[in-house]
Amino acid sequence: MRREAPKSVADYTPLFFPALMLIVFFVVPFSTMIAVSFFKRNPAGFYTPDFVFDNYARFLSVFFGGVLGFSLMLAVLVAVCCVAIAFPFTYLLTRRPRRVQTLWLVGLLSVLSLSEVIIGFAWSTLFSRTAGITNLFVAIGLMDKPVALLPTFGAVLTGMVYQALPYTILVLYPALVRLDPTLLEAARTLGASPVRAFFNVVAPALRNTIVATLIMVFVFALGSYLLPQILGRPQHWTLSVLITDQAIYQSNMPFAAAMAVFLVLISLALVGMTLLVGRKENAL
Amino acid sequence: MSGLNINAITKKFGSFAAVDNVQLNVPHGTFVCLLGPSGCGKTTLLRMIAGLEEPTSGAIVLDGEDITPLPTHKRNLGMVFQSLALFPHLSVGDNIAYALRIRGASQGDQKKRVDELLSLIHLPGFADRPVAKLSGGQRQRVAIARALALSPKLFLLDEPLSALDAKLREAMQVELRQLQQRLGITTIVVTHDQREAMTMADLVVVMGHGKILQAAPPIEIYRKPADAFVADFIGITNLLPAEIDGAGRTTILGTAIPGLAMPAGQTKASVSIRPEDVHLGAPGGSAITGEVSFVRDLGGTIETFVEVRGTSIIAVTTPRERHDVPVGAKVGVTLPPESCVVLGS
Numbered sequence: 001m002r003r004e005a006p007k008s009v010a011d012y013t014p015l016f017f018p019a020l021m022l023i024v025f026f027v028v029p030f031s032t033m034i035a036v037s038f039f040k041r042n043p044a045g046f047y048t049p050d051f052v053f054d055n056y057a058r059f060l061s062v063f064f065g066g067v068l069g070f071s072l073m074l075a076v077l078v079a080v081c082c083v084a085i086a087f088p089f090t091y092l093l094t095r096r097p098r099r100v101q102t103l104w105l106v107g108l109l110s111v112l113s114l115s116e117v118i119i120g121f122a123w124s125t126l127f128s129r130t131a132g133i134t135n136l137f138v139a140i141g142l143m144d145k146p147v148a149l150l151p152t153f154g155a156v157l158t159g160m161v162y163q164a165l166p167y168t169i170l171v172l173y174p175a176l177v178r179l180d181p182t183l184l185e186a187a188r189t190l191g192a193s194p195v196r197a198f199f200n201v202v203a204p205a206l207r208n209t210i211v212a213t214l215i216m217v218f219v220f221a222l223g224s225y226l227l228p229q230i231l232g233r234p235q236h237w238t239l240s241v242l243i244t245d246q247a248i249y250q251s252n253m254p255f256a257a258a259m260a261v262f263l264v265l266i267s268l269a270l271v272g273m274t275l276l277v278g279r280k281e282n283a284l
Numbered sequence: 285m286s287g288l289n290i291n292a293i294t295k296k297f298g299s300f301a302a303v304d305n306v307q308l309n310v311p312h313g314t315f316v317c318l319l320g321p322s323g324c325g326k327t328t329l330l331r332m333i334a335g336l337e338e339p340t341s342g343a344i345v346l347d348g349e350d351i352t353p354l355p356t357h358k359r360n361l362g363m364v365f366q367s368l369a370l371f372p373h374l375s376v377g378d379n380i381a382y383a384l385r386i387r388g389a390s391q392g393d394q395k396k397r398v399d400e401l402l403s404l405i406h407l408p409g410f411a412d413r414p415v416a417k418l419s420g421g422q423r424q425r426v427a428i429a430r431a432l433a434l435s436p437k438l439f440l441l442d443e444p445l446s447a448l449d450a451k452l453r454e455a456m457q458v459e460l461r462q463l464q465q466r467l468g469i470t471t472i473v474v475t476h477d478q479r480e481a482m483t484m485a486d487l488v489v490v491m492g493h494g495k496i497l498q499a500a501p502p503i504e505i506y507r508k509p510a511d512a513f514v515a516d517f518i519g520i521t522n523l524l525p526a527e528i529d530g531a532g533r534t535t536i537l538g539t540a541i542p543g544l545a546m547p548a549g550q551t552k553a554s555v556s557i558r559p560e561d562v563h564l565g566a567p568g569g570s571a572i573t574g575e576v577s578f579v580r581d582l583g584g585t586i587e588t589f590v591e592v593r594g595t596s597i598i599a600v601t602t603p604r605e606r607h608d609v610p611v612g613a614k615v616g617v618t619l620p621p622e623s624c625v626v627l628g629s
Contacts, residue, residue, distance in 0.1 A: 182366075188357050189440075190382050190386060190433070191357050
């Protein structure tokens, strides 16, 4: 299909509504946040307009650097785990009859209806000593006595992967469903076992989809602030937890805003780097 | 025994038999065309030979070895798919070298074989091009080269030329046949295009409803079709009713055809005669009299449609033997008995 370039202002009308939404709900709040991040905190009140770098300076400490590093590491790990689980799963799902696919997708969509709070408390029950899954292991003789699996890093990771997995599958599904099944068959006629064909034909053919999905889950996981608190120890808390803490409990809006701006910048830089590396490899 | 033996192969999807007890022997180096309308089971048969579909019963034997239980990747065959299935993330050279890479061939061997195959398909120097930058015909050739990389025992093609335009398709048919003869490789092509089958095949296998209706060299299929379905599917034919009249003579459309024998004990049968065997002349005498209803002058050939008692007979002539019969004129149609094929009921 040939696309005509818009000629008059009227041709741009379909863009007005989304542009308005973007300005009202993104540009204005985000600009406000950037502005606030340069304000001065007023211990008695809220904050006073100013232009100081104190908030950013305070952030540049070993403690906050560590938290930032942990948050990024956790988000990357969640993204990798989600794609590693969801990609083969979704691939196998698309090879099933249509009815089976629909049932699975409806099930996954229903997981999306659970809020972060419910997921957090459900997993904290499952990982508890008194009512958790270890009781099952004891019952079937795998363990001697029930133990608590939380608060641990593993519990945080499990909860966050569980939360992000349905999104990952729903993002991967359209690309995998459209994949030409004869690509895999061709690889098999050329002497590749099905597993080998999957790794050197299906996965590379969908490289861009996989990279895009990794980025999406990464950004999604970066914003998670409830699950680390419910399932982890304070050293497992992410930057999002600290931002919430500063903004709501310490009433330090300027500092919270500075951290948020910094987090956005760092994640944008990471996403940009991923895309850049991807493009370079594509060109080879 | 050398070659491919397909032994009583059946494939059922539920209670529907897509391929029904098919028996076929393909001697080594033969070019076979599986021909039939869509849904006749030809693709399913090919996919079973490739191991992409498991037969419900029966066996596939290649050079004396039963390959039925072998998975696809252990069968030593090359296959070209209808969609071509070129790997979009690999260059032309890497696509062709894929099978060699799987076998662990050295970089040098891979490059040598790729160059060899590229010159075989008349695309030398294309190794580093991305697949997306190729034309339809070039993609076709790359798919063929990729399938032939390991010099397989069996070369399978599933409607390989259907995506090309008519002219390129005809050229590729000739090229594919010449390539096959040079390599002497046993080849099986699925097609629904009878011209394609006539151009390329040593052996044409006409299928319908999961069964083989006739397996014979192309010209024999054309000249001596086994039944009305085959006669109608291969080229254009006139299917005319023949019966024995009161005087014991064989008649077609009320006119006696001396020299045309009916099968013993049958009084009615269907007769197939090719349009180029139908002679047109002056009405009267021993000829069947009819009225010209339409003339299609294609330049190279002229098709004349003659209406006889509600049945249309097509005659094909060349401009050299031009009759110049206008629509509505009365003509005499002569059917040489030696060109008439009496079909089984």
